[in-house]
Amino acid sequence: MSTTISGYxxxxxxxxxxxxxxxxEFLLLEPSKYGKLAHxxxxxxxxxxxxxxxxxxxxxxxxxxxxxxxxxxxxxxxHISLLESVMSDPDWNDRELLREFYSNWLFLxxxxxxxxxxxxxxxxxxxxxVYEPIEKANYGLHSYYVAHPSDSEISKLSEMHFSIKxxxxxxxxxxxxxxxxxxxxxxxxxxxxxxxxxxxxNRLPDxxxxxxxDQLGQWRDRHYWIVFTAITxxxxxxxxxxxxxxxxxxxxxxxxxxxxxxxxxPISVRVFNQENVVQRGGGSTSLADKKVAVVGVGSxxxxxxxxxxxxxxxxxxxxxxxxYQIDNLHRHMLPQAYIDLPKSMxxxxxxxxxxxxxxxxxxxxxxxxxxxxxxxxxxxxxxxAIGNPSLxxxxxxxxxxxxxxxxxxxxxxxxxxxxxxxxxxxxxxxGCLLCAYVDHADGCRGLHSNLNFIEANQDVxxxxxxxGNQFISYGAASSAQTAVMxxxxxxxxxxxxxxxxxxxxxxxDDDDAQAENIKLTHRYYQFKESLKRLPLLDExxxxxxx
Amino acid sequence: MSIxxxxxxFHNAIKLSREDDKYRDARxxxxxxxxxxxxxxxxxxxxxxxxxxxxxxxxATTIKHPKNDFDIDRALVIDSANAPEDPVEVKKVVCSVxxxxxxxxxxxxxxxxxxxxxxxNLHIDIVVYRKSGDNYELAVGKRNSGDAVKEWSPxxxxxxxxNINDKxxxxxxxxxxxxxxxxxxxxxxMKRWRDEKFEDSVRKKVYxxxxxxxxxxxxxxxxxxxxxPDDLQALRxxxxxxxxxxxxxxxxxxxxxxxxxxxxTPSRDIFDGSSAATGTQFWNKLNTVLRKLDKALAxxxxxxxxxxxxxxxxxxxxxxxxxxxxxxxxxxxxxAGSVGTSQGA
Numbered sequence: 001m002s003t004t005i006s007g008y009x010x011x012x013x014x015x016x017x018x019x020x021x022x023x024x025e026f027l028l029l030e031p032s033k034y035g036k037l038a039h040x041x042x043x044x045x046x047x048x049x050x051x052x053x054x055x056x057x058x059x060x061x062x063x064x065x066x067x068x069x070x071x072x073x074x075x076x077x078x079h080i081s082l083l084e085s086v087m088s089d090p091d092w093n094d095r096e097l098l099r100e101f102y103s104n105w106l107f108l109x110x111x112x113x114x115x116x117x118x119x120x121x122x123x124x125x126x127x128x129x130v131y132e133p134i135e136k137a138n139y140g141l142h143s144y145y146v147a148h149p150s151d152s153e154i155s156k157l158s159e160m161h162f163s164i165k166x167x168x169x170x171x172x173x174x175x176x177x178x179x180x181x182x183x184x185x186x187x188x189x190x191x192x193x194x195x196x197x198x199x200x201x202n203r204l205p206d207x208x209x210x211x212x213x214d215q216l217g218q219w220r221d222r223h224y225w226i227v228f229t230a231i232t233x234x235x236x237x238x239x240x241x242x243x244x245x246x247x248x249x250x251x252x253x254x255x256x257x258x259x260x261x262x263x264x265x266p267i268s269v270r271v272f273n274q275e276n277v278v279q280r281g282g283g284s285t286s287l288a289d290k291k292v293a294v295v296g297v298g299s300x301x302x303x304x305x306x307x308x309x310x311x312x313x314x315x316x317x318x319x320x321x322x323x324y325q326i327d328n329l330h331r332h333m334l335p336q337a338y339i340d341l342p343k344s345m346x347x348x349x350x351x352x353x354x355x356x357x358x359x360x361x362x363x364x365x366x367x368x369x370x371x372x373x374x375x376x377x378x379x380x381x382x383x384x385a386i387g388n389p390s391l392x393x394x395x396x397x398x399x400x401x402x403x404x405x406x407x408x409x410x411x412x413x414x415x416x417x418x419x420x421x422x423x424x425x426x427x428x429x430x431g432c433l434l435c436a437y438v439d440h441a442d443g444c445r446g447l448h449s450n451l452n453f454i455e456a457n458q459d460v461x462x463x464x465x466x467x468g469n470q471f472i473s474y475g476a477a478s479s480a481q482t483a484v485m486x487x488x489x490x491x492x493x494x495x496x497x498x499x500x501x502x503x504x505x506x507x508x509d510d511d512d513a514q515a516e517n518i519k520l521t522h523r524y525y526q527f528k529e530s531l532k533r534l535p536l537l538d539e540x541x542x543x544x545x546x
Numbered sequence: 547m548s549i550x551x552x553x554x555x556f557h558n559a560i561k562l563s564r565e566d567d568k569y570r571d572a573r574x575x576x577x578x579x580x581x582x583x584x585x586x587x588x589x590x591x592x593x594x595x596x597x598x599x600x601x602x603x604x605x606a607t608t609i610k611h612p613k614n615d616f617d618i619d620r621a622l623v624i625d626s627a628n629a630p631e632d633p634v635e636v637k638k639v640v641c642s643v644x645x646x647x648x649x650x651x652x653x654x655x656x657x658x659x660x661x662x663x664x665x666x667n668l669h670i671d672i673v674v675y676r677k678s679g680d681n682y683e684l685a686v687g688k689r690n691s692g693d694a695v696k697e698w699s700p701x702x703x704x705x706x707x708x709n710i711n712d713k714x715x716x717x718x719x720x721x722x723x724x725x726x727x728x729x730x731x732x733x734x735x736m737k738r739w740r741d742e743k744f745e746d747s748v749r750k751k752v753y754x755x756x757x758x759x760x761x762x763x764x765x766x767x768x769x770x771x772x773x774x775p776d777d778l779q780a781l782r783x784x785x786x787x788x789x790x791x792x793x794x795x796x797x798x799x800x801x802x803x804x805x806x807x808x809x810x811t812p813s814r815d816i817f818d819g820s821s822a823a824t825g826t827q828f829w830n831k832l833n834t835v836l837r838k839l840d841k842a843l844a845x846x847x848x849x850x851x852x853x854x855x856x857x858x859x860x861x862x863x864x865x866x867x868x869x870x871x872x873x874x875x876x877x878x879x880x881x882a883g884s885v886g887t888s889q890g891a
Contacts, residue, residue, distance in 0.1 A: 472888065522773040
């Protein structure tokens with residue numbers, strides 16, 4: 001169809017599909033005549049140059065496939081609206097070109113090529129080794145080229161470290177990291193890459209260019225990887241790379257008279273630094289320095305530890321005297337390979353294996369031994385997931401008796417899938433763990449939490465193999481639910497978003513409890529505030545009312 | 547401190563159980579009298595085959611009396627096969643044993659034998675049943691009653707206890723024990739109220755069992771969403787339900803008669819023969835209770851709430867200042883040695 005967009009005559013061509021399960025695509029014909037447009041990538045189809053207009057991420061739109069005409073009309077409106085923006089507002093177009101720099105760079109890269117893994121945390125001028133992939137490796141970190149600095153903070157137990165240092169990988173060449181102060185929009189085609197490269201080098205500050213020429217680029221080689229990094233917009237940093245190949249060994253070409261003989265290939269990168277990987281996974285680098293003890297590494301504690309590590313908490317200390325057993329397999333984080341290993345040690349391995357910057361430690365000790373040995377106020381937070389109200393209350397009393405100022409988060413679940421609870425006790429704020437233990441019947445310190453959904457003094461234990469093998473009946477979904485709830489609370493606290501002591505519960509169904517004639521509390525039947533953070537203070541708590 | 551905590555303190559101050567130290571002398575006396583009664587019954591040819599405590603001590607609704615006197619409610623059961631035809635015969639045996647044991651004014655009343663042990667401020671009620679299979683019959687009749695009055699009357703003493711302790715009604719679903727405990731606290735509160743607010747002559751006729759049954763039938767448990775009991779609201783709601791529960795029958799002269807049927811055999815009216823004066827006073831004072839409880843509920847100041855409740859329940863209900871003095875001075879620990887819990891991780 002022909003139309004006019006911002007005063008320009010434009011032709012758009014609908015790409016017909018048998019059925020539209022995503023937004024119909026309109027191709028912009030003769031795209032080059034409009035200059036370089038953001039969100040328009042130029043391709044050749046049957047030797048005809050067309051512009052692919054990127055209107056939305058495909059998954060971000062739910063389309064009406066029952067009414068294709070409506071859908072096509074709506075898509076056309078979106079295309080025209082976007083093109084109007086980029087054609088009528090050059091400043092916005094330039095900003096968008098920078099914002100989408102890496103997407104445009106990817107268009108220049110060969111499809112199917114594995115990206116270069118880069119492990120840089122700092123955007124500084126530097127030269128590092130590039131390691132070759134292991135031969136015939138199709139998956140895993142050892143199947144990539146990796147540019148790895150010697151001062152990397154990656155855990156010695158992480159797979160990344162192992163795949164580089166322990167697998168005897170060959171050095172394929174050198175990578176030079178070049179931070180850019182000014183980013184030129186990505187070239188439209190591979191033919192323009194050399195020109196783009198020379199312009200980019202030419203714009204480097206003299207000091208950086210000299211350093212590059214005299215210290216980092218004088219190494220004569222057939223291959224060079226150049227890793228560029230720059231701020232795009234909104235303080236977002238992008239990383240991308242060029243591979244330079246030559247049949248003869250030569251120094252890094254930094255001017256037009258040195259470029260002959262070099263083949264320049266844009267390559268994609270996968271940034272393997274804490275900032276990118278943690279944030280991409282929904283974590284926060286602000287948690288990296290927090291110190292959290294997780295006491296009890298059972299079904300709930302292991303999940304809490306995992307979620308905290310995933311959120312970006314590097315310094316986790318796991319404390320548990322128990323060994324991982326076959327009985328634990330179906331409601332625990334750890335794999336079979338860790339059978340007979342201390343659970344706390346297994347969690348450390350697990351964290352280091354999955355989270356490259358983990359600094360997890362462990363102690364094969366009980367809560368009471370832990371209390372005697374470690375200064376509790378060293379930690380920003382102590383998570384207690386032992387399911388033992390006696391020890392939990394004892395620990396609280398220890399903190400009170402010794403004026404130890406530390407925040408604790410006690411979490412536990414109840415059998416038969418009826419629910420779980422978490423209590424965040426922030427020293428100096430209203431409410432404490434003992435508020436959750438005030439016996440509602442007499443206002444005294446109780447032995448059974450008043451948050452519980454199962455009435456006290458019932459036989460809730462099951463046994464398959466007799467005494468010593470009793471267990472509370474609940475599934476992994478219950479422990480995971482409890483752990484996710486507790487972890488969310490812990491993360492909010494560590495991020496400074498939760499400043500007051502509070503309690504949270506989730507309520508499940510009562511079918512299994514009813515089938516076992518388990519009596520439930522009034523709170524269970526009335527409870528409608530699953531996952532809501534509620535004030536912790538109980539006015540009858542003897543500690544808080546002093 | 548919450549008003550609920552003050553109710554609990556009040557309850558702790560007025561409750562009495564058979565195991566309490568204060569009841570020790572009465573308990574010892576009961577045990578020694580029981581031994582003597584068993585010996586006498588055996589000698590008379592109808593050995594005691596079963597004995598149990600009944601009344602409020604059995605249902606955990608006993609309160610301390612203001613003058614520190616104590617009750618013993620003891621039931622003796624003999625086999626029907628050995629029982630004399632005349633039920634008063636066995637009551638005479640009881641009476642003679644009590645007299646020999648230092649009790650004064652031992653009297654054979656219609657349902658029981660009653661006596662006072664002056665030096666211990668001890669009051670004793672002994673009832674005798676004969677039993678055939680699972681059926682109990684109460685020895686009814688006074689010393690000089692005619693044959694038409696004397697009878698072995700079908701009775702269900704344990705059924706009444708079971709009824710008081712019953713928690714199968716839907717109102718007890720969720721924290722069943724806590725709700726049953728709340729009911730029993732309300733009974734004790736109302737018994738103390740009765741002792742505080744009625745003149746001696748009427749007080750004796752506002753029977754504890756009548757209060758206990760009305761409260762049981764009209765009980766409105768109130769726990770907040772967190773499961774914390776709210777005795778003030780529960781008492782208010784229960785008293786309101788009693789007032790509209792059909793127990794008080796208006797008379798043409800503006801007075802009231804109270805009628806509460808036993809919930810078990812023989813299902814007689816507990817207040818049978820009660821005067822209009824008793825009924826009217828009971829009705830009026832219950833209405834006052836409701837007004838005062840509503841006032842306490844509307845009051846935000848703990849001090850004023852306590853003052854209102856002290857008017858109803860007497861000095862054993864703490865003032866707000868008492869609460870402050872006690873607060874923080876001592877840690878209130880659980881009275882349980884251990885509690886089975888459902889917590890896991």
